[in-house]
Amino acid sequence: MAQTVPQAKPGWKTIQVGRLHEFVRRALLRCGVSEVDAGQVADVLTASDLRGVESHGVARLEGFYVDNILSGMIDPKASPTVVRETATSLALDANNGLGHPAGVKAMTRTIEKALESSVCLTTVRNSNHYGIAAYYSMMALEHGLIGISSTNSMRWAAPTFGKIPLNGTSPISVAIPAKDEEPFVLDMATTTVALGKLEIAKRKGEPLRTGWAIDIDGNPTNDPDEGMKGSILPLGGFGTENGGHKGYGLGLLVDILCGVLAGGHFGSQHPAKTEWRKPRDVGHFFGAFRIDGFRALDEFRATMDRELRRFKESKPEEGQTRVYVAGEPEFEKARRHGRDGVTLDPVVCASLESVAKKLEIEPPAWSV
Amino acid sequence: MAQTVPQAKPGWKTIQVGRLHEFVRRALLRCGVSEVDAGQVADVLTASDLRGVESHGVARLEGFYVDNILSGMIDPKASPTVVRETATSLALDANNGLGHPAGVKAMTRTIEKALESSVCLTTVRNSNHYGIAAYYSMMALEHGLIGISSTNSMRWAAPTFGKIPLNGTSPISVAIPAKDEEPFVLDMATTTVALGKLEIAKRKGEPLRTGWAIDIDGNPTNDPDEGMKGSILPLGGFGTENGGHKGYGLGLLVDILCGVLAGGHFGSQHPAKTEWRKPRDVGHFFGAFRIDGFRALDEFRATMDRELRRFKESKPEEGQTRVYVAGEPEFEKARRHGRDGVTLDPVVCASLESVAKKLEIEPPAWSV
Numbered sequence: 001m002a003q004t005v006p007q008a009k010p011g012w013k014t015i016q017v018g019r020l021h022e023f024v025r026r027a028l029l030r031c032g033v034s035e036v037d038a039g040q041v042a043d044v045l046t047a048s049d050l051r052g053v054e055s056h057g058v059a060r061l062e063g064f065y066v067d068n069i070l071s072g073m074i075d076p077k078a079s080p081t082v083v084r085e086t087a088t089s090l091a092l093d094a095n096n097g098l099g100h101p102a103g104v105k106a107m108t109r110t111i112e113k114a115l116e117s118s119v120c121l122t123t124v125r126n127s128n129h130y131g132i133a134a135y136y137s138m139m140a141l142e143h144g145l146i147g148i149s150s151t152n153s154m155r156w157a158a159p160t161f162g163k164i165p166l167n168g169t170s171p172i173s174v175a176i177p178a179k180d181e182e183p184f185v186l187d188m189a190t191t192t193v194a195l196g197k198l199e200i201a202k203r204k205g206e207p208l209r210t211g212w213a214i215d216i217d218g219n220p221t222n223d224p225d226e227g228m229k230g231s232i233l234p235l236g237g238f239g240t241e242n243g244g245h246k247g248y249g250l251g252l253l254v255d256i257l258c259g260v261l262a263g264g265h266f267g268s269q270h271p272a273k274t275e276w277r278k279p280r281d282v283g284h285f286f287g288a289f290r291i292d293g294f295r296a297l298d299e300f301r302a303t304m305d306r307e308l309r310r311f312k313e314s315k316p317e318e319g320q321t322r323v324y325v326a327g328e329p330e331f332e333k334a335r336r337h338g339r340d341g342v343t344l345d346p347v348v349c350a351s352l353e354s355v356a357k358k359l360e361i362e363p364p365a366w367s368v
Numbered sequence: 369m370a371q372t373v374p375q376a377k378p379g380w381k382t383i384q385v386g387r388l389h390e391f392v393r394r395a396l397l398r399c400g401v402s403e404v405d406a407g408q409v410a411d412v413l414t415a416s417d418l419r420g421v422e423s424h425g426v427a428r429l430e431g432f433y434v435d436n437i438l439s440g441m442i443d444p445k446a447s448p449t450v451v452r453e454t455a456t457s458l459a460l461d462a463n464n465g466l467g468h469p470a471g472v473k474a475m476t477r478t479i480e481k482a483l484e485s486s487v488c489l490t491t492v493r494n495s496n497h498y499g500i501a502a503y504y505s506m507m508a509l510e511h512g513l514i515g516i517s518s519t520n521s522m523r524w525a526a527p528t529f530g531k532i533p534l535n536g537t538s539p540i541s542v543a544i545p546a547k548d549e550e551p552f553v554l555d556m557a558t559t560t561v562a563l564g565k566l567e568i569a570k571r572k573g574e575p576l577r578t579g580w581a582i583d584i585d586g587n588p589t590n591d592p593d594e595g596m597k598g599s600i601l602p603l604g605g606f607g608t609e610n611g612g613h614k615g616y617g618l619g620l621l622v623d624i625l626c627g628v629l630a631g632g633h634f635g636s637q638h639p640a641k642t643e644w645r646k647p648r649d650v651g652h653f654f655g656a657f658r659i660d661g662f663r664a665l666d667e668f669r670a671t672m673d674r675e676l677r678r679f680k681e682s683k684p685e686e687g688q689t690r691v692y693v694a695g696e697p698e699f700e701k702a703r704r705h706g707r708d709g710v711t712l713d714p715v716v717c718a719s720l721e722s723v724a725k726k727l728e729i730e731p732p733a734w735s736v
Contacts, residue, residue: 163684263662317586318585
């Protein structure tokens with residue numbers, strides 16, 4: 001199959017993933033983050049860009065992490081402490097540190113404990129934005145475990161029949177190993193879309209699709225500005241007729257596990273969308289469990305291949321060429337970006353240059 | 369608040385829940401089901417009608433259970449056996465018995481094991497349709513545990529970009545205790561709607577809402593007949609623009625846990641919608657976990673009340689009077705139906721009378 005060579009677009013720049021990683025690491029070291037933690041943040045952010053989830057990668061380095069460390073909102077030296085622990089459960093306090101190292105440490109312990117006790121569930125409170133949920137669930141894969149990851153966040157989404165945002169985009173990720181096929185990796189916001197889609201529509205001057213957002217009075221809107229002032233809608237859209245109450249239910253479930261169970265902020269305690277600099281007290285929920293508690297791992301892996309192939313080889317509808325399974329598009333992008341580098345849009349490039357200037361470090365080593 | 373007195377509609381009949389339970393129990397005893405198992409099936413079916421989920425209650429007694437026992441498709445005397453067991457996991461084989469007793473027995477053991485080991489996950493293979501998912505997740509509530517329940521089923525739903533049904537409605541239920549508030553009880557199909565909504569539209573001669581179904585070529589359709597010949601759509605609807613791939617991902621997740629992990633049928637192995645009498649090998653997935661692994665149960669319950677109230681007391685959009693939380697409408701219906709009895713539509717009444725005739729037992733003791 002012919003590969004697309006990345007085209008130079010005005011203002012866009014390409015960078016090899018290793019170099020992007022190195023830039024993120026250096027920036028965080030300069031902010032007072034430890035060697036280990038800076039490496040973990042760089043791992044998660046570059047994994048996001050590698051997988052094509054540009055919204056959650058280095059695009060957020062400046063606004064979500066560097067600026068919040070410099071302003072004192074996030075403690076760059078904090079390390080998670082254990083609140084409660086049993087053989088199969090763990091409750092951590094991230095002590096207002098960066099979300100990524102807290103997530104990596106929490107999931108590492110979750111995996112160790114699951115390997116020992118078949119299953120482990122873990123909460124983290126008092127944390128910050130942790131990037132893509134799938135990074136952590138996927139950590140379980142190399143151990144032949146099923147991994148779970150979820151987080152709450154700022155509130156953007158209104159409940160069904162409501163008009164005040166009380167939920168975040170509340171992502172849920174589950175990663176399940178296969179044998180020769182790529183693993184199943186679900187990583188989904190429980191809202192119809194994330195905020196980024198509204199921003200893109202606004203930039204392009206396009207209307208929002210019906211079901212994405214409501215205005216401040218709770219009426220469906222196709223106007224990006226009205227939607228951004230109002231709320232995004234749960235998966236299933238407006239009202240209950242297309243199942244909006246299901247997406248809302250999933251979002252509330254995430255907030256209960258990550259907020260109420262973890263012992264952090266929940267519901268209206270989360271910062272509203274005008275409160276970017278309010279401390280977050282973000283909570284995460286992780287899980288891992290052994291497959292051989294139910295059937296032999298080899299047998300499971302082989303059966304997973306058959307299951308995934310049945311979907312992938314299923315007949316596409318008119319106008320489509322393939323049926324995908326969860327995670328497949330991201331694995332394809334990761335292979336391409338690993339080889340060709342990551343191409344970042346002008347806004348993100350400028351933001352990274354701004355980080356370099358702010359922290360007086362070398363700018364990113366762009367390829368193009 | 370004034371209560372609505374049930375109105376007599378032509379052909380509709382009302383019955384007290386205890387009497388409905390007794391009828392179901394007698395019917396199943398007559399089919400060769402044991403006292404204990406018949407009671408458990410009656411518990412689950414009447415709980416469904418009590419909660420207002422008419423589609424999953426006694427409406428299915430004849431077609432899903434009695435007829436399939438009489439034809440030899442379901443073994444009325446089967447009892448689940450243990451395939452694998454650890455302190456925190458359990459894999460059962462239902463031996464082609466009824467799904468409800470298998471589910472009740474599986475969830476009972478899941479709860480016992482979770483109380484001992486903090487958490488337990490359980491699979492069941494070679495089972496049959498188990499009714500409402502929430503019945504089993506809610507069993508955890510009285511023990512102060514969080515309960516999980518899920519099942520696969522016949523295939524009705526096409527994957528995103530696909531046109532062949534490969535997934536069931538794949539419900540997920542999670543039940544979480546509160547203190548003075550009713551518990552949070554999510555019980556949702558991972559499709560936009562269940563098949564029942566298409567049937568209702570057809571009976572009423574109304575078009576389907578966009579996002580409910582596709583025809584046999586994979587094109588969106590508003591025609592109930594075309595939709596019923598085609599496939600129902602995952603939560604999020606057609607394509608990816610409103611998040612249809614998320615509902616599809618959740619549906620596939622359910623099929624992996626209940627089919628691949630449990631060791632039963634999965635994907636295209638499930639009977640298609642023309643294959644009502646093909647043995648099902650339905651799989652279930654259950655879970656329960658202790659809250660005090662993360663924080664004190666009393667503290668959690670009180671915080672749950674605050675979380676749920678923040679949503680319930682949130683400002684409704686124009687034209688709505690309230691914001692609900694998951695499970696709330698069902699608890700309200702259960703209180704009303706417990707007091708006033710359950711009112712069944714003419715088709716269901718005729719089906720129960722037909723069961724009585726077929727099995728030569730007394731018909732249901734209708735109130736009206």
